[in-house]
Amino acid sequence: MKGNEALAEAAIRAGCKCFFGYPITPQTELSAYMAKRMHKAGGVFLQAESEIAAINMVLGAASTGVRAMTSSSSPGLSLKSEGISYIAGSDLPAVIINVQRGGPGLGGIQPSQADYWQATRALGHGDFHLLVFAPASVQEMVDMVIKAFDRADKYRMPAMILADGLLGQMMEPVSFPEVNVNSYDKSSWCADGHKFKREHHIINSLFLKPDELQKSVYDRFERYEVIKQNETDAELYLTEDCDILLCAYGATARVVKSAVNSARNMGIKAGMFRPKTLWPYPVKEINEASKNAKELLSVEMSMGQMIDDIKLAINCSKPVHFFGRTGGVIPTPAEILEEIKKYGGAE
Amino acid sequence: MSVVFERPKSLIDIPTHYCPGCTHGIVHRILCEVLDELNIEGDTIGVCPVGCSVMAYDYFNCDMIEAPHGRAPAVATGVKRTNPDKYVFTYQGDGDLAAIGTAETVHVATRGENIVVIFINNTIYGMTGGQMAPTTIPGQVTQTTPYGRDPELAGYPVKVCEMLATLTGTALAQRVAVDTVPHVREAKKAIKKAFEYQRDKKGLCLIEVLSTCPTNWGLTPVEAIKRLQDEMIPYYPLGVYKDVTESVFAKHEGGND
Numbered sequence: 001m002k003g004n005e006a007l008a009e010a011a012i013r014a015g016c017k018c019f020f021g022y023p024i025t026p027q028t029e030l031s032a033y034m035a036k037r038m039h040k041a042g043g044v045f046l047q048a049e050s051e052i053a054a055i056n057m058v059l060g061a062a063s064t065g066v067r068a069m070t071s072s073s074s075p076g077l078s079l080k081s082e083g084i085s086y087i088a089g090s091d092l093p094a095v096i097i098n099v100q101r102g103g104p105g106l107g108g109i110q111p112s113q114a115d116y117w118q119a120t121r122a123l124g125h126g127d128f129h130l131l132v133f134a135p136a137s138v139q140e141m142v143d144m145v146i147k148a149f150d151r152a153d154k155y156r157m158p159a160m161i162l163a164d165g166l167l168g169q170m171m172e173p174v175s176f177p178e179v180n181v182n183s184y185d186k187s188s189w190c191a192d193g194h195k196f197k198r199e200h201h202i203i204n205s206l207f208l209k210p211d212e213l214q215k216s217v218y219d220r221f222e223r224y225e226v227i228k229q230n231e232t233d234a235e236l237y238l239t240e241d242c243d244i245l246l247c248a249y250g251a252t253a254r255v256v257k258s259a260v261n262s263a264r265n266m267g268i269k270a271g272m273f274r275p276k277t278l279w280p281y282p283v284k285e286i287n288e289a290s291k292n293a294k295e296l297l298s299v300e301m302s303m304g305q306m307i308d309d310i311k312l313a314i315n316c317s318k319p320v321h322f323f324g325r326t327g328g329v330i331p332t333p334a335e336i337l338e339e340i341k342k343y344g345g346a347e
Numbered sequence: 348m349s350v351v352f353e354r355p356k357s358l359i360d361i362p363t364h365y366c367p368g369c370t371h372g373i374v375h376r377i378l379c380e381v382l383d384e385l386n387i388e389g390d391t392i393g394v395c396p397v398g399c400s401v402m403a404y405d406y407f408n409c410d411m412i413e414a415p416h417g418r419a420p421a422v423a424t425g426v427k428r429t430n431p432d433k434y435v436f437t438y439q440g441d442g443d444l445a446a447i448g449t450a451e452t453v454h455v456a457t458r459g460e461n462i463v464v465i466f467i468n469n470t471i472y473g474m475t476g477g478q479m480a481p482t483t484i485p486g487q488v489t490q491t492t493p494y495g496r497d498p499e500l501a502g503y504p505v506k507v508c509e510m511l512a513t514l515t516g517t518a519l520a521q522r523v524a525v526d527t528v529p530h531v532r533e534a535k536k537a538i539k540k541a542f543e544y545q546r547d548k549k550g551l552c553l554i555e556v557l558s559t560c561p562t563n564w565g566l567t568p569v570e571a572i573k574r575l576q577d578e579m580i581p582y583y584p585l586g587v588y589k590d591v592t593e594s595v596f597a598k599h600e601g602g603n604d
Contacts, residue, residue, distance in 0.1 A: 018429050044428045049454035053421040056414065056451075060425025063412045064392070068425065086415050191410035191426075193433050196389040202404045204395075204413035 003138045004029035004168040007071070007097055007161065010145035012037060015181040016095070017066045018044035020057040024073045025109045026165035027099035031071065051076040055083030055096070062092040063203040065190030067149055071097035073165070074115050075106060077123070084158055085124025089205030091189075091220070093152035095145065096130070097161045099168035102328040110328025111165035113250060116305035119162045120279045127217050129224055131159035131231065132278040134249040138172040140276070146179055151231065153184040155223055162278060164301065166251040166330065227280055234282035235274040236289045238264065242271030244344030245293035247286070247310050248300065249275050252331065256299050259336035268344050278306070283313040295343045296320040299336055301329075319343075355379035357388045357408045364402060368561040368568025371399060371467065373525045375406055377535040378438075378465060382409065385542055391434040392426050394419040396448075398440035399473040417448025420455035423462045434545055436463040442472045445481040445505045452507070459516030459550035459595045463541040466507060469558040470579065477563030481505045484582050489563070504582075508555050512588035516595050518550030520588040524557040526575045530585075550595035557583055 001009070008030045011019070019038055021031035031047065038045035044061075048054035054070045061068040072080060077098050087094050100115050102108035119132045131151055133144040141163060148159040191201045207213035235253075238260060239245060248256040253274040263270035273289040275282050290296060296318055298307040304322045311320050323339045325331045354360060357379035365371045382388045391409040395401055397416035404411030414422040419437035427435045444452050444466050455462060471489055472478040478491040482504045486495040508520045519541055523534035534556055541552035557579050559571035566574060 018425070020425065046424070046428060048421065049450050052418065053424075053451055053454065056418040056421035057425035057428070059414070059418075060394070060412065060422035060427075061429045062425075063422070064426055064430050066429040068429075082415055083418070090413075191392050191412050192430060193390045193392060194388075194410055200408050201410045202413070203411070204404060206401060206413055 001138060001174045002029055002169065002171050003141055003163065004099065005033045006138045006142050006174050007145055007163070008033035008037065009176065010142040011069050011095065011149070012041045012043065013176055013179045014146040014149040015067045016043065016069050016149065018046070018061045018068045020046050020048050020054040020068070020070050022048050022051045022054050022072065022076060024076045026101055026168050027071050027073045027097065029168070030097065030099070051079035052083065055080040055087070058094050059083055059087050059090070059092060062087065062094045063090070063190065064192040065186035067093070067153070069095040069097070071099065073099045073101045074103050074112070077115060077118065081124040084130070085126055085128065086205050087158050088124065088128035088130065089126060090203050091156040092158070092203065093156055094158045095148045095152055095161070096158055097163065100162065100164040102326065108328040109165065111251060111301060111330060112326065112328055113164055113252060113301040114303070114305070114326060115162065116278065116300070116302060119160055120281075120309070123160070128220065129157070129279050131155070131157065131227070132162050133159065134162050134276055134278050135167060136250055136253045136274065138167070138170065138174045141167060142174055142176060144276070146177070150182055153182070155227060157223070162250070164251050231277060232280050232282035232285060233276040234285040234289070235276060236285065237272040237274065239271035239273060239289040240292070241269055242293050243269040244271070244295045244297060244340060245290045246270060246272045246336070246340070247296060247298045247306065248272065249278065249306065252299055252301055255331055255333055256336055258333040259340060262333060262337050263340045263344070268340060270340050270344055281309045281313055286310065286313045290314055290318065293318065297339060297343055298322050299331060300324045301331070302326055355383045357382040359406050359408050361405065363406055365399065366562040368559065368571055369399075370525045370558040373531060374465065374467060374534070374556050374558065375403065377531065378538055379407065380535060381539045381542055384539065387434050387542065390432070391436065392430070394423045394426070394435070394437040396437070396439040396443035398443050400438055400440060400467065401474065403438055417443050417446070418451055419443065420448065420451040420460070420462070420464065424455060424458070424460050427460055427462055431461070434542060436465060438465045439467065440473065441466070441468045441470065441480040441482040445507050449505070452511070453514070456511045456514045456517045456551045456553070459518070461545045461548050462551060463538070463545055464551070464553040465538065466553055466555040467558045468507070468555050468583065469560040471560050471563050473560050473563055484578060506583065508553065508588040511553055516550050517553065517589050518544050518591045518595050519552040521590070522555040522557065522583060522585050522588065524575060524580060524585055526557070526572045548594055549591060557585070
């Protein structure tokens, strides 16, 4: 199954009741799949007039307590950022998919990871975070979409799947797990009509009194602390004895893994740390993975964005090198191996 | 003794933040009278804009959602599509609806969403202190048209009812005013009709209400009403611009479902 279609099918199975989309390469198959399937699954598919409208339709649907999703690719995410900030500020659950392509501007349509900063630092104005999941296979896309819907509801916040054009377009075998959709009680806040049985509910992000706004942000950040304790996830590959620890996420991690295997065959003790959550960043996990390493090497399809989080996570206690390709160029195992030799092959 | 006049139950009994002489209060009241008369407050979800009525969610007793600037029709679409049996309305000013939210306004109508849009046209941005709105009349002085709106420099106003009347998905487009008692009654009738059309799934209903902004017009409330009558009504004639007898989708009934 194609990555983009697997994302869509997983969402439906996770109880997504409405999808609001807008065409953009390379995620278009997701919308097309939803257009075919959603109606039969008893949900709503609607092609919005813009990315901006699509995310606001998500805001409206989510306000009534319904599981809602939108998807796009990099330039579209910039347009959605206003709505995402409002969704976060209104404490609404929602799932947003970014099948990244090269940027900035209109950029290109080939795979990229240049939206890492956007996803983890600045997806809209104000103090807030999204849960950010980074799949590295079609199967993980399925698993993470299901998890994203659950955690979004659990923590009342938006969750993002940060994929890339490579994952979106690739076909792999995939199995859909039996999903037991946890139903979270939203009756204390959702705006679905009070039926004269309760006080009216207000969904908003406006607090004109500074101390009230500060309190709402403080409350949200208290929740973030709980999330940081409970929701980090990472794959540690041959890290126990590694001298050089490669760090990569998403599709890049697949290439890095082959390079690590080649290095091992040559006697170089290389390992790989692959974060599956980018926010919260797996700080404990990377410190565990790098405990014996002398050097770290971040490999990204960008000019170096995740490297910031690596340095922060290990408190700059070890040298962290960088190798990256950008604009849609995918790094090859051979060139990564050269980098490994440069930093880790000395002994 | 029988009660002949009381506060609508849908209107919460608290002081509003609106300026003296502003007509938001009248529109709030007649909208709430309609919710009461149709007994739909418990099944209604309102969407507020960004602008003077951003805090209207504190006044209406139904469930309320605050939308980003201009996006109320998109938010309302998300609500209505997932809750087709609920009543959904947006309450928007001219900057919100006819400038930053033009695309959302046009497309909520093209889709024939069963939503009521209450459009407050007072020809100015009130909340931010009186800048030129998309509906500011040529020659009108505002903070950003200090010498009067010059169409060669700042373009022409958007006539929203006239524009939406051209779209197939619009079921009702009517311009009313709240300057006199007969006009207020007319306005209430139009709003009630819009909610009835929503109930009957006829399509998008927009009621444009010509309103005053004494504060930013620099006029007394009485002078403001006079300006509405002398300058606004001639430029924005009152009346029904579109009114369908059956649903805008009637010819497609029995088609794909």
